[in-house]
Amino acid sequence: MPFVLHEYALSGNCYKIRLTAAHVGLPLERRQYDILKGETRTAEFLSEVNANGRIPVLQLGDDFLPESNAAAFYVADGSDLIPADRFARADLLHWLFWEQYNHEPNIATVRFWRTLVGEANLTDLQRALLPGKVAAGEAALALMDAHLGRSDFFVLDRITLADIILYAYTHVAEEGGFDLQPYPNVRAWLSRVAADPAHIPITA
Amino acid sequence: MPFVLHEYALSGNCYKIRLTAAHVGLPLERRQYDILKGETRTAEFLSEVNANGRIPVLQLGDDFLPESNAAAFYVADGSDLIPADRFARADLLHWLFWEQYNHEPNIATVRFWRTLVGEANLTDLQRALLPGKVAAGEAALALMDAHLGRSDFFVLDRITLADIILYAYTHVAEEGGFDLQPYPNVRAWLSRVAADPAHIPITA
Incomplete structure (x- = not known):
């Protein structure tokens, strides 16, 4: 019985699950939905x-698992991507x-707002939220950079699911206008994650 | 070596960890911070x-575990609150x-805005966000109510960590102005969770 991924291919949240599946060697059947056309809000x-x-x-037979990080955890569970140690x-x-x-x-x-919706099409409320979201995104990158100054990967001294999850949107942050130049540790870590033999790009 | 919970007692996120600890019988030492005075933003x-x-x-010796749901998962790990089945x-x-x-x-x-900050003290942006947050909160309660129309608890036919986590802010939703009358399945589930012999209130 094939695993089915209901997805929108450009979404980093969907890429997380494909990248995790590539790491553990799990084939996925993929079904596309155009979120800009509301295809995930139909009654069906x-x-x-x-x-x-x-x-x-993520669909497993008759069972459906929403939430990207939970679905990726399911795919990774039992592999080296999830540490055996409780802490x-x-x-x-x-x-x-x-x-x-x-x-x-x-x-x-x-x-999403800048590349898919377009800044000209934002609502007044979205426009008012944008500066705060840019500042909070920069704070998130700074926190990652500080952590990666102390270790090569997020949890262990090798790749785990935490690195895959954080890679997904960090490696396309510049598409949203975030400059990664001030975060050298983040850039080096992105290269380490992408150098893994099991890695696949978001376009795969 | 005692487990130390760095917390603000009225926060539902902090209550999640105390409630999980009560279920598994783990004693916690508690340290209070006044978030309204910025005590969690000091350099120290x-x-x-x-x-x-x-x-x-959650502090375990020299190790610190942020994020309420991750800390509660740590406390529950190895107990019946985390299902053994992978799915x-x-x-x-x-x-x-x-x-x-x-x-x-x-x-x-x-x-938080209505009870601790006060509506009169909200920023213009917070005031603009309020109607959307109220509507999204009602949608979350409606989704819970529909799910609880099909099962007594969220994941298994008995209490798990999912019920403890969702209980924390749902049981005080009315303090934020959310009316629970339209959600009878949610109200019945709140009573079931609170009836567990291991239950403790948020004020404990």
């Missing part, structure tokens, strides 16, 4: 795939929750 | 406790990530 999608109206969703496993989850609260709502949202 | 807090300037943080474990994480993305930024933030 809401009742059959995700009541929350969002992608990605390291929780520390990995700390970075995944931090990503969804402090990184994605800023860096991914600014990228 | 940023360098020694959490570079992200937020509570709760159920990922489904639990899906609810924890959903809580941090769709529930907490709306229901907890509106409660």
